[in-house]
Amino acid sequence: MEEITEGVNNINLTGDLHKKNRIQVSNTKKPLFFYVNLAKRYMQQHNEVELSALGMAIATVVTVAEILKNNGLAVEKKIMTSTVDMRDESRGRPVQKAKIEILLGKTENFDELMAAAAEERDIVDGEEQS
Known part of the structure; x- marks a missing residue:
C-alpha cells in the first residue's frame, strides 16, 4: 500500500512541474504579445515552455512560436x-x-x-525621463 501512495504522489509532483511551464492559449482573451512575453518569462524560469491551444487558437500558438524562433530566442x-x-x-x-x-x-x-533587450528598454526609459 505504501508503494502505491508513493507512486501516486510522484505522479502528482511530475504533473504539477509540467503544468508550471504550460501556457494554454485562447484567441479571444489576451493580445498576441501577452503570450510572447509570458513564454519568454517561462523560458527564463524553466528553460522551456509548452504552448497549447484548441481549434481557432492554434493559429495564435503557431504565430507565438514563430515570433520566438525568428527572434532567436527559442528552438522547437x-x-x-x-x-x-x-x-x-x-x-x-x-x-x-x-x-x-x-x-x-x-x-x-x-x-x-534577453539581457540586451532589457538594457535597451532601460536606455529608452532613461531618455524619456530627462
Missing part, C-alpha cells in the same frame, strides 16, 4: 497534434476539436538576447 523541441472530444454547448452534442502542443526550448544565446 516537439510538436504534438491531437483531437479532443468536447461538448458543443449550442447543439448539446459532442464535437471533436483540433489540439496542438508545441514545446519550445531556450536557444544558446537566449539569456544574452
